[in-house]
Amino acid sequence: MRPAARLTLLLLRRGGDTDRGALLLPVAAFGVVTALMLTVLGGARFFFTIRGPMAETYQSLAALAVILLVIPLLTLCGSAARLSARRRDEHLSTLRLLGAPTSTVTSMTVLESTLLAAAGTLAGVLGHLLLAPLVGLVSFHDSRLGAGNVLLGVPGTVLCVVALVVMAAVSSLVGLRTVVVSPLGVRTRQDAPRMSLVRVVAILLAVGLGLVAGDQLGDAQDIVGLVIGLVATFGVTMAVLNTLGPWVLRTIARRQARTASGPKSAERLLAARTVLDSPKAAWRQVSGVSLTSFVAVFAGVGLALSNGMAGTGPMAREDAIMLVDLRTGILLTLVISFVTVAASVAVNQSADILDRRDLYVSLDRMGMPRSRVDTARRRAVLSPLRVVSLGSALVAALLIAPLSGIALLTDPLSGLVIAAALAAGIGIVWLSLLATAPLLTRVTGSTVRTAD
Incomplete structure (x- = not known):
């Protein structure tokens, strides 16, 4: 682990302006994702404090809005973890060709992604604190939200930050297989990604099931049941589109x-x-x-x-x-x-x-x-x-x-x-x-x- 840490810090420190710019991109992306994610979740939390006959409707619609916004944000988070992946893969594939063990390459990948994601999420927390007063000016339920109702709170913020950093580490490991198995292919850029026909058929079947589920939901009378069904159907469909x-x-x-x-x-x-x-x-x-x-x-x-x-x-x-x-x-x-x-x-x-x-x-x-x-x-x-x-x-x-x-x-x-x-x-x-x-x-x- 110690050699991997030294090599990672060396690669992060050395490099031209272009390399430094490439490192700043995932940090900026994670900052935007974290700020928006915390703001969306904090605002949605407010609707679960509403009491009265319309409480369930507010909470159900808030859940629907969250799923419509969080999935794109998670997609951006996954993209942020893979930003400048070619630069990193070329460095790691060179090390593999020089004889670096798989454990060293894996540790370097996780360490770099974690450091960049952690820096970005910390910047995003500051962005969330700056956004809260602005979003707090919006009126809901016949009164302004207020910054206090937009802030997610310490436990929720810590949980969200940890989840995003873990997602960054996992996303970086997903793309590591080609570097470990075929470093020469990565170095010579002969690794064009492919998608099998079986996956395409499975995805089309999922869309078909979504259409059938949507037709069945049309007969639902309960607003909570309807929105829960919508959240599940829309979430699966948006994930299918992304795949x-x-x-x-x-x-x-x-x-x-x-x-x-x-x-x-x-x-x-x-x-x-x-x-x-x-x-x-x-x-x-x-x-x-x-x-x-x-x-x-x-x-x-x-x-x-x-x-x-x-x-x-x-x-x-x-x-x-x-x-x-x-x-x-x-x-x-x-x-x-x-x-x-x-x-x-x-x-x-x-x-x-x-x-x-x-x-x-x-x-x-x-x-x-x-x-x-x-x-x-x-x-x-x-x-x-x-x-x-x-x-x-x-x-x-x-x-x-x-x-x-x-x-x-x-x-x-x-x-x-x-x-x-x-x-x-x-x-x-x-x-x-x-x-x-x-x-x-x-x-x-x-x-x-x-x-x-």
Whole structure:
């Protein structure tokens, strides 16, 4: 353990500005995840202190909001643990080729991931403390939440931090197998990840079961039972989307690589090969928008439902308060979802540039204009983004249709919210691509090359 610790600290200390930037990315990602996770869980805890006839409804809807937000945050957490994995895998594979034992490589992996995750989660706790007064200004149950009701508390905070750090360690170990078994394949980048057809069939069966369960839930009368069923169904389906996504992107990229032609064939081929090089990394670029598209469908239907209820005439004071809280909760869920997307996209795209810096430098030295390299980079993200966002929205619509009915799903307000959310998600990705372009310039060098 002691040699592994010394080697880990040596690798963390030594390295250029690019390597240091690669180390800061997972720290930043874990900071964002921790701050948002603690804020979401702390806010949800408030609803379980409400008493009265509407308490169960508030608590059930809070549980639904938590599952819709926590799954994307856990996805971002898993991505954060694998950020700059290529840099780490290359270092570890070199050590394996030099004769380092498996125990040393394993210890180094766990130690590095744990240190970075711990630093990020501690920063996230500070972020949670700063966010609490701001979120506390939001009104629920006819009064402001207050910072005290948003703070999760010491036991919950410690438990959440430990869980995130453990998840980081486990995620890093999952990707360690190829380094141990085939270090030369990792070093020469001959380890393109694959997804078996059996897993695809299993995933499609899970989606089918989700649709059947959603149809059965449509007959439920108890709000608690309905929401519990929704939480289970939606949680499984969102996890399925996260698993199926890389396979979908690989299939699309294969077709694009075969059909690349025309004046921009070089950019198209490079974009397709970028996705095929690591479908999982490509999925991490767009997974945030996929999950936000999923959430947007439920938000649109929820707002359409609340709008319809408001137009039915006079209602009791508690019902009116509940209606206002429903709208506030939906909008707050969307806002947090977009913040998650922005953080996920910015961090993952920065990590992608740093992980592929050797490729970008080689293309630059071969004389490929940097503008064309950047075009290929943007195309590798935006091309699958449209399919992923629309596909996720379609799956969500299929799940919620038995519960809401076609009328709410096709309501103009619902359609407007869904369209606006999809446009906002794609816009966030596009802006993030523009924002990370200077990093590409810095990685490839200060001299701008032009084609002969």
